[in-house]
Amino acid sequence: MKSINPPELLRTLYDAAVARARPEVVMGEHLPPPPKGRTLVLGAGKAGGAMAAAVDALWPREAPLSGLVVTRYEHVPPAYRAAPGRIEVVEAAHPVPDEAGRRAAQRIVELTRGLTADDLVLCLVSGGGSALLSLPAEGLTLQDKRAINQALLHSGAAIDEMNCVRKHLSAIKGGRLGALCAPAQVVTLLISDVPGDDPAVIASGPTVADPSSCADARAILQRYGIAVPQAAQRGLDSGAFETPKPGDARLAGQVVKLIATPQQSLEAAAARARAAGLGAHILSDEIEGESREVGKVHAALARAVARRAQPFAAPCVILSGGETTVTVRAAGGRGGRATEFLLGCTLALQGEPRVHVLAADTDGIDGVQDNAGAVAGPDTLARARALGLNARDALERHDAYPFFQALGDLVVTGPTFTNVNDFRAVLVL
Known part of the structure; x- marks a missing residue:
């Protein structure tokens, strides 16, 4: 397997999913x-x-x-x-x-x-x-x-x-x-x-x-x-x-x-991952629930792979789709389902080594912002603290967009002219 640049690889998988649709x-x-x-x-x-x-x-x-x-x-x-x-x-x-x-x-x-x-x-x-x-x-x-x-x-x-x-x-x-x-x-x-x-x-x-x-x-x-x-x-x-x-x-x-369909796009992303020498596993194209909670579940699965090689062996990519939701409890925040998922996932991972995540909407628009989603890695929380950013506060305010914007980790594609909903990829090296 060739040397991997995690953000670039994850973006390649997202692009493959969008292209299929x-x-x-x-x-x-x-x-x-x-x-x-x-x-x-x-x-x-x-x-x-x-x-x-x-x-x-x-x-x-x-x-x-x-x-x-x-x-x-x-x-x-x-x-x-x-x-x-x-x-x-x-x-x-x-x-x-x-x-x-x-x-x-x-x-x-x-x-x-x-x-x-x-x-x-x-x-x-x-x-x-x-x-x-x-x-x-x-x-x-x-x-x-x-x-x-x-x-x-x-x-x-x-x-x-x-x-x-x-x-x-x-x-x-x-x-x-x-x-x-x-x-x-x-x-x-x-x-x-x-x-x-x-x-x-x-x-x-x-x-x-x-x-x-x-x-x-x-x-x-x-x-x-x-x-x-x-x-x-x-x-x-x-x-x-x-x-x-x-x-x-x-x-x-x-x-x-x-x-x-979402499943077809996930299969296209999985094929691209396997071509790069990685295992690829599709959880489901029907995942629903509160975005931050779905993020926690993905984080728990990534930790199990990284620490115990269960249920999959690293290096691998775990893919999922569906449509999560955000129940707005605080007005004024800027963000969408993808970045809220990612913030919840990142907080649950707590800098877990070797785990990188991309979450983005396949239409290129996360909520009403100008980004499709964002990426995160083992150093995300540490970089945020160095900038004076509090990830938990951002999550409670539904303010994930400026959090990832400050880190330079937004995924910005513009309109993709298709829409097969949420795309999530968790890379465990």
Whole structure:
């Protein structure tokens, strides 16, 4: 095995994971043939711009193609921004929706009018679509949706819980968009950012039948103590906000394909590690829980490998994915799931020799900051103390971003134009 630079190696693994999920890499094998009628492309998500660009490049030039996709601000690939193609891409806010997203969702609804059985609707869906495709249910305002969304983000609720609520307070998600497209053929192409890769959860499943209920959404709001406007409460209590269910005739015959998943990206990173002469072990692509606590568990596993060669022998890389959460207990901090995980992990490791860790989000944005994540090693806490930084205080304030920024250990990639959620790599030499 060659000499290893731990931060460089970890970054290489992250890059391999992201590359495996790029739309231009995975799109081609999943596209259906052109229909007898026209092809309409609709979609939303952090990868939406790149997915639209990939479809536009691959679709026959002689075949009719049009549509509208909404993505996050600054998430349109530069080449497509400079030379837009046949599919319009608009930008909106994430993770809290804004008026641009509401207008885009309304336009998408309008584009579904007049579709026939000869037409094809390609729905391009990726993580982030819940906030980007925000069209409030009847009687609700965008400000209502913003307030509820913000409360969910701070509550510590899991992604499937958040999306259950979002579906039932929406006029477009939870299968409603798919129903609007009938009688056209609908093919939904998904990049998964959720544990378990459930199409009904990814971006709140705009084209997918929803097995959850208004009662489920109401229970989640009660569980986390989230108040909602009277109009929302009435809609949930009465069942007026119920979503299309499995077996709904409007969704019959629709095709749903997962074109990129967290597991595939972890496998790509593992292959890169093995090529470098390291053992590589994937814990799971479905890890959830409080970020700092998940960090402690990863630290305990790394110590067991380093000290006892259990359950794996060093040198090796331990990989995991999923979607952790941060329950915000102190306002004003700057950070996201990845850096909070890393701070919790680093504190638990206490300078354990030979252990290096990278945690980053595959979309290139950790929370709302400009970094994807950060790296840490055996000297992180000592370097922090030399700069007068207190890691435990930073963790309690949810202030991991300035902590790792001061150390020069942030991982900054800019938007990656895809999203298969959390990526974590623990290197034990």
